[in-house]
Amino acid sequence: MATRKRCTALVVDVSPSMHPHLGPVGDHLSRVVQNRILNARIDEFALIAFGSDETNNDVHTEGLDAAAASGERDYEEEYRNIAVKVPMGCCSSESAEVVASLRGMAGSAPSDYLEALVVASDMLVNHQRGGAFLRRIMLVTDLRTPCEVDDDFIEDIARGMRAVDMQLTVAVVRGEESEDETTRIQEEDTVMANRETLQRLCDLLNEPSDKGPVAVTNRSCIEDHAAALQAAQVKTTKPTTTFRGDLEFTPWMSLKVWVYKKVSEAKPPAMKMYSDAADEAAGDDPTVGRERVFRSYADPDAPVDVAPEMMISAYPYGPANIPIQDEVKELIAARNDKGMKIFGFTSLDQVPHWMGMDEPRVLVPWPTKDGSLAAGMAASAGATDREHRKATEAMSAMARAMQRKGQAALVRAVWTQNSDKVSFGALTPHITKEGDFLLFVPLPFAEDMYSNDFKPLPVPGCKAAAQLGANAKAKLVPTDEQRAAAAALVDSLDGSGPDPWDCLNPSLTRTHALIAARATNELAAPPASASGSGPDAAAVLLASPFTGVPAMALPAGRSLAGPGAREAAAAFRLACGGLKLTEPKTGGWKRKRAGTEALPAHREVPEENVAVEHRADDDDDAAVPAHASAQRPQREDGAAPRRAPEAARAARPDSPRGDEDAWTVVVKEEPVSQVTMDLPTQVLPVEMEPANIAVPTQVEAPKPAEDDEFFDDMD
Numbered sequence: 001m002a003t004r005k006r007c008t009a010l011v012v013d014v015s016p017s018m019h020p021h022l023g024p025v026g027d028h029l030s031r032v033v034q035n036r037i038l039n040a041r042i043d044e045f046a047l048i049a050f051g052s053d054e055t056n057n058d059v060h061t062e063g064l065d066a067a068a069a070s071g072e073r074d075y076e077e078e079y080r081n082i083a084v085k086v087p088m089g090c091c092s093s094e095s096a097e098v099v100a101s102l103r104g105m106a107g108s109a110p111s112d113y114l115e116a117l118v119v120a121s122d123m124l125v126n127h128q129r130g131g132a133f134l135r136r137i138m139l140v141t142d143l144r145t146p147c148e149v150d151d152d153f154i155e156d157i158a159r160g161m162r163a164v165d166m167q168l169t170v171a172v173v174r175g176e177e178s179e180d181e182t183t184r185i186q187e188e189d190t191v192m193a194n195r196e197t198l199q200r201l202c203d204l205l206n207e208p209s210d211k212g213p214v215a216v217t218n219r220s221c222i223e224d225h226a227a228a229l230q231a232a233q234v235k236t237t238k239p240t241t242t243f244r245g246d247l248e249f250t251p252w253m254s255l256k257v258w259v260y261k262k263v264s265e266a267k268p269p270a271m272k273m274y275s276d277a278a279d280e281a282a283g284d285d286p287t288v289g290r291e292r293v294f295r296s297y298a299d300p301d302a303p304v305d306v307a308p309e310m311m312i313s314a315y316p317y318g319p320a321n322i323p324i325q326d327e328v329k330e331l332i333a334a335r336n337d338k339g340m341k342i343f344g345f346t347s348l349d350q351v352p353h354w355m356g357m358d359e360p361r362v363l364v365p366w367p368t369k370d371g372s373l374a375a376g377m378a379a380s381a382g383a384t385d386r387e388h389r390k391a392t393e394a395m396s397a398m399a400r401a402m403q404r405k406g407q408a409a410l411v412r413a414v415w416t417q418n419s420d421k422v423s424f425g426a427l428t429p430h431i432t433k434e435g436d437f438l439l440f441v442p443l444p445f446a447e448d449m450y451s452n453d454f455k456p457l458p459v460p461g462c463k464a465a466a467q468l469g470a471n472a473k474a475k476l477v478p479t480d481e482q483r484a485a486a487a488a489l490v491d492s493l494d495g496s497g498p499d500p501w502d503c504l505n506p507s508l509t510r511t512h513a514l515i516a517a518r519a520t521n522e523l524a525a526p527p528a529s530a531s532g533s534g535p536d537a538a539a540v541l542l543a544s545p546f547t548g549v550p551a552m553a554l555p556a557g558r559s560l561a562g563p564g565a566r567e568a569a570a571a572f573r574l575a576c577g578g579l580k581l582t583e584p585k586t587g588g589w590k591r592k593r594a595g596t597e598a599l600p601a602h603r604e605v606p607e608e609n610v611a612v613e614h615r616a617d618d619d620d621d622a623a624v625p626a627h628a629s630a631q632r633p634q635r636e637d638g639a640a641p642r643r644a645p646e647a648a649r650a651a652r653p654d655s656p657r658g659d660e661d662a663w664t665v666v667v668k669e670e671p672v673s674q675v676t677m678d679l680p681t682q683v684l685p686v687e688m689e690p691a692n693i694a695v696p697t698q699v700e701a702p703k704p705a706e707d708d709e710f711f712d713d714m715d
Contacts, residue, residue, distance in 0.1 A: 005133040007088060008045045009120040012102060013141035015051030015111040021173050021225075025140055026102030028229035033096040038269050039235045040091075044127075047086035047099055048120055051111030051145070056083040057119045058126075081109040082119050088127050111145045113194070114153065117168070117201075121161055134218075135166040138232065140225060142173040143194040144187055154197065158204035168205060168220040170198050171228035198222055212373045237264050242361060243415050244381075248341045255398070256366035256383065256391045257340075259415075261359050262439070315515045322518045338417040342427070344410045351408050351426040351443065358442040363427065364435070365391035392435070399429035399436040411440065485568070485575040492568040 010029055014022060029047075036043045048057070060079040067075035085105060086095050117137065124135040161168065172195070178184045202220040217238075223231075239260055246254035278286040294306045313329075314321040365388065372382030383391070402409065409427040425442040458465035458477050465477045478486070517524035 006040070006043045006136055007124060007127060007133050008043070008136040008138060009048060009088070009124055010045060010099070011048045011050065011113075011116050011120050011137060011139045012105075013051055013111050013113065013116075013139075013145070014049045014102070014105050014107045015145050016106075016108060017142055017144040017175065018051070018173065019106050021142070021175065022103045022106055025173070025225070025229070026100050028233070029102065029140075030096050030100035032229065032232045033091050033099055035233050035235065036091040037093070037096070042090070044088050044090050045086070045095070046084065046088040046120075046123060047095075048082065048116060048123075049085050049102075049105050049107070050082045050113065050116035050119075051109055052081055052083040052105060052107035053109060054083045054107075055080045058084075059119050059122050079115050079119060081107065081111070082116055084119075084123070088123060111141070112147050113139060113141055113143075113145075113198075114147060114149075114157065117157060121157065121166065124166060125160070125164055135164055136169070137161075137166065138169045138171060138228070139198075140171045140173065140229075142175050143191045143198075144175065145194075146190050147194060147197070149193070149197050154201055155204065158201055161205060162207075162209060165218065166205070167218050168202060169228055170202070170222040171225040172222060173225045195222065212379070213370050215373070235266060241377075243338075243340070243413070244366075245339060247363065247411075248339060255394050256387065257363045257395070258366060259340075259440070260362045260364070262362050263359060265359070317515050317519050320519060322515050323522070324514070324518065328514070333420045335418045335420065336414040336422055338414050338419070340411055340413045342409045342411055345402075345407045346410060346426070348406050348408050348428065351428070351441065353441075355443055356441040357444050358423075360442070361440040363395075363438040363440060365395045395438070396436040399431060399438055402427075402429040403431060409438075413440065479575075482572075482575045485572040489565075489568040489572045492564045 012025065033045060036045065057079060060077065063078055086098050117139065120137050178187060199222060202222060205220040206214050208214065241258050241260060243259035247257045248254045273288040274286040275288050278284040294311060296304045296306050312323045312325065314323040366383045368385055368388040369379040369382035373379045411425055411427055413423040413425065415423065423442055424445045425440050427438045427440055430437055430439055460477055465473060468476060
């Protein structure tokens, strides 16, 4: 949403007590106007001086005109000593100079700040400006001039200002105290009374209306003049969330948060190109447009313009340029899901302030609908009161627990969906009277983390374990010995892996490998990225991307496994019955169907027969039918088949098996008569076919191949 225009009325007290401060106040206000010229040229402002020797305002003039029209002769003039020095309009250099000369506007009349607020409110209400705009009043005074207070008058002023969502900022100037004690006490009482009156007015303006609560940025307040005038010179940016989602602790526990940038960088205004030859008086546009034209000088005498769609990005690789398509770039680029995940905690001493990089971000609980509206956003973006209360309590409990223990949470954050940038940082707790929150501080580390989710196993004695059969229970329900061995194995894995200082950057390594591969083969496939976790991912990081090049060796005394990990892995393997830790070879194998699933009907066609064999050196106990040797295809030339079935294998009985995860090998062979050969032939027209070229009428059968067991593992 675009920033709305603002119309500001600068109301300055120029009474005798403010004379020593008019010079600095004028300098600050002139800088405010100058900043608006640079950063907000559509904003407008007006300057109103009260306590002046002259009277010039519309409210006073309207009162005189009304009294003259009604013939009232004893009319007492109101809103005197209030002068509009700069009418409402856009900021300009001339208006900035008028504001800077505030010292020359000093008056000798007493000041009434309530009447000055009425004049400023009337100006803002009656100001005609296309479209909606924000109305602001900045009152600069020392509060040392007594003012008559009328409660009904104050409520009328507040009612009129709230009708148009007007904001009041009171900048109180602190002057030197009087040497006379009696005078000093009177001045302090006057300042306190005037401050209470203005504070009551601000409280009335900050009360919720029918539209909802007042936004934090639109609240009226009383501040010190130095802070208020300095804040007016800073370019304000509407706070927007950089992340809305869950702060995930575990896959089943998370906290709904909004994330804001703590500080936004203020940059100087950018320069633009203008033409000195343009005549602005004649209506010429002085702005200069910029166009990019790409031209090829392959032929220096005849350069050719190249269209953008005819160009491709390339890497310089020695004397050659290696083109890389955008699709290939996307393939080798990382893609991550949006979210924030806590994966550990560390001491606050391990994340000192000097390690912070980039811009810190503030994590707050998901606000209510009213809170979202007060933050300047849509009410629908907020949560219900119950969800907000739960999120606030959880945030406060976590922040206080982290502060009590002196801990910081380590977080992996991806701010946008499918982003290739992963932010690694620490969450530090902060306890304030306004509310507890967490601060995300980016750390100078990068990570390449992959997570694997494992389904939970039934616990012995639970309802799920009781519903399993004997075979499934023996396979899925772990024993107490197996659970203890698994716990010891997890405890021995410290997650250290390779040291980042001892291995190459995987992203740069894959990019360099792709360029080198494309230099020799322009259709080379992108190298596979590291996937998985644990020792496998660590091995991929240490492996070389080039074929035939040895992997990078670890330093002396370093290993991928932590101390005691190998012993714990051996104990876990022994507890599980000697299971292999490596994945079995799956090429050419098929799962055996369960006992309740029907097998397909056996076909008797000789050329499509399927023989099921069992090798003696395999670990499976699948049986082989006795008639498998009779169904094996024979060769047409009478030679021996590729593999003669052994009698012992064919006569082996089918032993019962309770394990439903057995493996069977399925080998399919075709008769030689169906094998076709792709021979190079020469095709010539019939009338031009020479007589000495013999046309083959029959393809000669190939010679018998040796029994090299090449097709044994093929499906």
